[in-house]
Amino acid sequence: MVSLHTTAILAALAAVWLLVVGFRILPRWRLRHIPLVKPLPFLLGHLLVFVRQPLHECYKRWAREYGSIFLVFFGKNPCVVLTDPDLIRQVAVKHFAKFHDRPSILSAIGSASSKNKRLTALRSGLLVSRGGLWGSLRAAMNPLFHTTALHSYSPIMNDSVGRLLERLEGAAGSGTVPLDIHMLLGRTTLEVIGRTAFGVEFITDGEREDRQAGRPNLVAAVKVIFSAGGFMPGQGIGILFRIMPDWLEPALFWLFFTMVAAKRAALARGDQVVLVESDWRWWSLSSVFVQQNPYKNVTPAPNSVIDMLMRATNKETGQGLKDVQVAVQCNTLIAAGYETSANALAFTIYCLATHPETEARLLDEIDAFGGKEPGLDDLPHFPFVEAVINESLRLYPPAHTTNRECTAPGGCTLLGAGALRHLCAAPQPERFLDAEEASKRHPNAFMPFGLGPRMCIGYRFALQELQIVLIRIYQRFTFRLAAEQVQPLPLRAGLTLSPKDGLWVTAHQRADGGTAASGTTPRPSVPMAATAAA
Structure with missing residues (x-):
């Protein structure tokens, strides 16, 4: 006969398994028409890849392998990466109303009227x-x-x-x-x-x-x-925020800012x-x-x-x-x-x-x-x-990269609703003085300051x-x-x-x-x- 304690452990493991599967299957099914960068590591997505190589370098390499649009996972979060100037323009300019905002791992914590001053500051x-x-x-x-x-x-x-x-x-x-x-x-x-x-x-x-x-x-x-990088992909606390369920983020936020970040920097000195x-x-x-x-x-x-x-x-x-x-x-x-x-x-x-x-x-x-x-x-x-x-x-x-999030209630048929978008153009020009070359170059192939209203x-x-x-x-x-x-x-x-x-x-x-x-x-x-x- 299975004990109550064993049953609880099995139920917890089953919940974790369903959580992990949900992280992967549901977003992947919704974005199934977009090439997925492989291999896809268990739970962490592609975060460990970003530990070994800078984000923009990964995108350049994958663009050569998968084309101008591909899908990566930041832990539980799917991210559609665009390197084609025409697609980037659709997101940043043409469909700006649907891609008005930038994603944030803090967007799900609290509300805009939150009384937490640290949170209000970080989101403002x-x-x-x-x-x-x-x-x-x-x-x-x-x-x-x-x-x-x-x-x-x-x-x-x-x-x-x-x-x-x-x-x-x-x-x-x-x-x-x-x-x-x-x-x-x-x-x-x-x-x-x-x-x-x-x-x-x-x-x-x-x-x-x-x-x-x-x-x-x-x-x-x-x-x-700029040196802390705690919320960057594949760095420190950023990994935890991207693999934890949304409902755990407020507790993690409080723990990090009251007990870890300032203390760690001070102890290092x-x-x-x-x-x-x-x-x-x-x-x-x-x-x-x-x-x-x-x-x-x-x-x-x-x-x-x-x-x-x-x-x-x-x-x-x-x-x-x-x-x-x-x-x-x-x-x-x-x-x-x-x-x-x-x-x-x-x-x-x-x-x-x-x-x-x-x-x-x-x-x-x-x-x-x-x-x-x-x-x-x-x-x-x-x-x-x-x-x-x-x-x-x-x-x-x-x-080196910029991003947008589709927040329109009806989504967007361009790529699928709700997923994060990283815009990482791979510009071609070798010179900026040649008028003939400039006339042939895509106007959005080079965008060091971003594009559109959020430039x-x-x-x-x-x-x-x-x-x-x-x-x-x-x-x-x-x-x-x-x-x-x-x-x-x-x-x-x-x-x-x-x-x-x-x-x-x-x-x-x-x-x-x-x-x-x-x-x-x-x-x-x-x-x-x-x-x-x-």
Whole structure:
């Protein structure tokens, strides 16, 4: 006779088995017309593959094997991957109303009116917000990137690059001292976003000193956002969220954020860990910390992003934005303005350092302009600078994939309702100056900033910054890879694609007359487009 205890165990095992089968059979049947990437590991889907190889590299390989559309599983979640520009355009532009939102592993936890402030913050950022809230945020922040505003940013960008040049002069010396140019570029892009978007001078020096003294540091904080990668596919807590049933996600969310994430980072530094719960609105009149707030009498700079957001209205509620919703937009702008631009500049310098013939042509164009500071109206005079940046973005896209979710009540006959979509175009152009080639190229074959209404809101700002920084740097310096720089360049594919361990170079001040004083024998050059991401 089977005992009650044994029966309970068998019932639990049967439930687990049905759960696992349900993860696979039901979504697979609904999307049965789409090629499935094989083999399909038990329960984890393809997550373990993403541990061994970056996501965008897997997609490139599978596109060659399965074609322009295929199906993968992120744990329990099916994901349709598109690499065909026409299909991508249907999702991102033509059928945008049905693919309005980006998927999030937090979308099933709680409701939009959740009182959990951490959850509200994580779901309210411009990148992941959904429905009317996204439209409200986009409309509120659009004036920050109007043409008039962009013109006013050029002097700020030039001034910040001037500080970078001073740092390079101090580090260059004889041209033999290695320096992490990725780190220095990050300080510059962080200063730019602080002054343009917030009207605030961000302090970007003293990271090591602040860490030793136990003081907060902005650069260190931003690095944590992109290095943690806890919710990325195949990384840490992200695996658990993608294999657990939806009803377990709230408990897992609470466990991670209250007991794991902050504690693990602190322990890694050797700190003593004491978790303290505090009111997010520590600056409010009812807060016990109000007397300690050094900014209690400070108002945001006029027309700064904080000023815009505080005057914005949430179309879903008809009310103003919550304090945490304003805060998370600021965090998003700071982090994105720092990371993606610094990565793009570092990749461009890497490409130029390994392709001296391309570098020489770039220098000729820059030298023809003279040593002046370029403004927004001057940038059309630098077509080759723009082409070099575009080619670098093609080879090493900081935003390597983007995604959408079908949330329309009736679904969409394009691919099937409800599944996640990753859009990962595989662009073909090798040059961006050939008008004949450009006319033959699909307009959506190259989309480094996304596509459609959810395209990067600051793409014009980013291109302006990339060109001004690159022009000013190469007016004064050239770079060669330091002896300790590993090749091919190691990459980290997390929220963005970035140099894994920085980019170590030697800086060489250019001689009078605009010739590059490298002090080294030029390497044999190969076409820039032949360089591939590792």
